[in-house]
Amino acid sequence: MxxxxxxxxxxxxxxxxxxxxxxxxxxxxxxxRKENKYPQTAHKHRYAILIPIGTDICEQEYPQELYDLYHYETLSETVHALDPEKYEMAVILGQGSSVPPFLLSSINEVYDAEITAIQLHHIIEPRPTRKLRYQAITEEVNQTIFRQGHIQMGLSSGCSSMDMAVELRWLQENLKSPKSNLAHKLLQQNIFIEYLSQVSVSSPTAHTLSHTVSRRKALSTALEAAIIGQWSYADKLFQRLIxxxxxxxxxxxxxxxxxxxxxxxxxxxxxxxxxxxxxxxxxxxxxxxxxxxxxxxxxxxxxx
Structure with missing residues (x-):
């Protein structure tokens, strides 16, 4: 028995x-599977690049008059100080970020295709210690599964609310405080999040996927989100349960x-x-x- x-x-x-x-x-x-590629576009949009104080990035292969660099101490305050008539999109980078010169050109191709939220590929570099190499592997596994894999299956990419580009007007309406969960709000509003695996942003520290929704809330909300067709949001909530x-x-x-x-x-x-x-x-x-x-x-x- x-x-x-x-x-x-x-x-x-x-x-x-x-x-x-x-x-x-x-x-x-x-x-x-083979990644989707966006066609080149002659239309150039205007960008505000937001980076922490003490961080600088290389000059972009993009018209200098169409982008400006802003150093922030508190991201939400800097975002709300920007003029939405001047900039169409904000590019948010983290501490110690290093970006390729084609960053804005790649983002511009995606944004011109009417994608308003873009997650960039983050890598840890340099990796001099075993701990950093382990963190790099962990982060890449998560990005492959929860970002690249999801995009290939037609779902939104996982999002860390850092190293990403978001339409400025939406960002000003939804980034109320430093604790605002941008990933949660984007998915809840059925806004597709693209992932650019070919655009790598390197920094010496790891970035984690945002998981601030409690398991209790995820359990009570996941079925409802699936029923009303919020598949990416329901998937995000399911991730919280496993x-x-x-x-x-x-x-x-x-x-x-x-x-x-x-x-x-x-x-x-x-x-x-x-x-x-x-x-x-x-x-x-x-x-x-x-x-x-x-x-x-x-x-x-x-x-x-």
């Missing part, structure tokens, strides 16, 4: 944990070891699920981080 109860509980638990693993795999696989891929790795590994100790046959499915999740994560790690790791392991010999 006890053995049957244990077997049923093991199967139910496996099916529950299998669901988020399938979710992660689908988006990691989708991220490998464990992170790092937590899943720990849970599945512990269950695999524990199950092996009393039922080797039942443990097979857990070990297979663990391998599948590791394969999913490997799909989401970009080549440049793998190449960087190889270079560190095999440094070039120094000629004397």
């Amino acid at each position: 006890a053995a049957n109860f244990l077997s049923i509980g093991d199967t139910v638990l496996f099916l529950i944990i299998l669901l988020p693993c399938i979710y992660l795999f689908v988006f990691a696989w989708a991220a490998a 464990p992170s891929w790092k937590t899943l790795l720990i849970i599945i590994a512990v269950l695999a070891v524990a199950t092996t100790s009393y039922n080797l046959f039942a443990a097979v499915k857990w070990w297979m699920l663990l391998l599948w999740l590791l394969f999913t994560i490997s799909l989401a790690i970009p080549d440049y981080l793998i190449e960087d790791k190889k270079k560190r392991r095999n440094p070039k010999p120094v000629k004397i």
Whole structure:
């Protein structure tokens, strides 16, 4: 009797944990598909680039009279001080950001296609320590799955409310304070968030995806959002309800070891699920981080 109860509980638990693993795999696989490209446009829009005090960026390959640089201490105050008649879009960058010279040109192509919210690709650079390399891998896995993978499946990109471009009028109406969750408001209003993986913004620290919605609220709101067709918002709320891929790795590994100790046959499915999740994560790690790791392991010999 006890053995049957244990077997049923093991199967139910496996099916529950299998669901988020399938979710992660689908988006990691989708991220490998060919990206959409926006056509070049002759129409040049006006931009305000907002960067923290003490940070500077390179000159842009864009008409200088069509963009201005503003240093901010409090982002919301600087945003509300901008003239919406002068600028159409605000580009928000974080501390220590380094951007390519084609940043505005790439954003302009997307904005001219009537996309009003754009998330940029953030990378950690330099990565001199093991901790920073681990953070870089973690952030890239999240960006591959929750940004690139989602875009390829027709859903909005995940958003960190930093290293992004947003239409200025909307930003002034919705950025009420430093605690305002821009990602939540964009999705709640059914505004599509594009992701530009080819436009990399580097900084020495990690940026996290914004998750300020409580699990209780996510549970009560997700079904309603799906029913009224807010698919990206419902997806965002679902993400809040499932464990992170790092937590899943720990849970599945512990269950695999524990199950092996009393039922080797039942443990097979857990070990297979663990391998599948590791394969999913490997799909989401970009080549440049793998190449960087190889270079560190095999440094070039120094000629004397």
